[in-house]
Amino acid sequence: MSDQSRQPVEPPLAPGVYAALLEQLPEGVVVVDAGRRLVLANHRAERLTGIHLTDRVGQDICEALPLLNADGRSYWETDNPWGGLRTRSGSPEQRLVLADGRSVLAATRHIRAGSDRTLQWLVMTMRSTTVRDRIESETSALVTTIAHELRAPLGAVRGFSRTLRNRWDQLRDDQKLWMLDAIDTDAARLQRQVGELLDISRLDTGRLMLRSREVDLLSLVRTGIERVVSTGVDADRFRVVSQFDEVRLTADADRLTQVLSNLLENAVRHGRGTVTVTVQLSRREVQLDVSDEGPGIAPEHRSLVFTRFWQARGRGGNGLGLYVVHGLVAAHGGRVEVLDLPGGATFRMTLPRHTPEPEEAAS
Ligand SMILES: Nc1ncnc2c1ncn2[C@@H]1O[C@H](COP(=O)(O)OP(=O)(O)O)[C@@H](O)[C@H]1O
Ligand SMILES: [Mg+2]
DSSP states (O other): OOHHHHSOOSSOOOHHHHHHHHHHOSSEEEEEETTSBEEEEOHHHHHHHTSOGGGGTTSBHHHHSOOBOTTSSBHHHHHOTTSSOTTOOEEEEEEEEOTTSOEEEEEEEEEEETTTTEEEEEEEEEEESHHHHHHHHHHHHHHHHHHHHHHHHHHHHHHHHHHHHHTTTTSOHHHHHHHHHHHHHHHHHHHHHHHHHHHHHHHHHTOOOOOOEEEEHHHHHHHHHHHHHTTTOOGGGEEEEOSOSOOEEEEOHHHHHHHHHHHHHHHHHTSOSOEEEEEEEOSSEEEEEEEOSSOOOOGGGTTTTTSTTOOSSOOSSOSOHHHHHHHHHHHTTOEEEEOOOSSSOEEEEEEESSOOOHHHHHO
């Protein structure tokens, strides 16, 4: 920064302008003077604390804004910015509680002056805890989901391998083979689930990498159907409608197969009847619809289905499939939506025929 930019602004803003600017801040702001008196608070601070702070200007801050630490002691008494080290420049953000149980995330800055660095002003900024609370509760929901989902297949893998080991001589070959197959199936399920969890973390942090090449969408549809059929679903339930023999586009084949098998599996599990995949082409885009003849998705739920954990009614599953679908399609520069059509659910995925450059796609 040049010296010039540090010059005071001339003419200074009128006091009323500062107050008006303060009201525009997204955070709550509270200012306390050297005598521990509340001198200023914006509207946002009043909303966050539920206290009419402007009525308490001039009061001792301990009474005007009684904040408590996590251990229930007075924040102002414990933090004691007026005593203590004169080199302190503030305190980091922490969760503070009010008498009525509300909480805020608050941080302070100390404004000191003179060679003895006495505290002249204390500025506290505060924001709502709801975002952090939501992240914390989502994280704990995710951990519960993971633990829940991994437990069943892990239990089966351990049980079968122990039986094989302890009763090897009593078991017939066909029984041994059957158990080994069961172990293999459950291990594959675990692998898929762990892969899906890694995808979620990659999508959340924008680290998902696509390995795009030219692929035929119709053969990916067939692979997706085979994958669902291999879990025991009747192959006759699927119908593919397209006037083309081949639909070429640039995409990550594994990721698109994952998207397709998720949509197909949902159509089978949450829907009913025949599952129809329709592929259409326009000049720039490919459109793929997956529709079923089940109960469909209520209009008021259509914006929710792609969010984490959302389920109309918990019928197994974890509510993460469509969240991953949405993220993977977006990474391809496409979009996915629920169409407003009568009878059953129709999910439409629209992809560009030319996939954007990697840096565009990764964002
Ligand atoms: N084809 C469908 N028909 C009706 N409801 C569906 C369909 N696909 C998805 N849903 C609803 O959307 C929810 C979220 O789907 P998803 O994210 O794949 O999670 P999961 O399949 O694990 O429940 C499902 O629980 C279901 O309520
Ligand atoms: Mg699903």
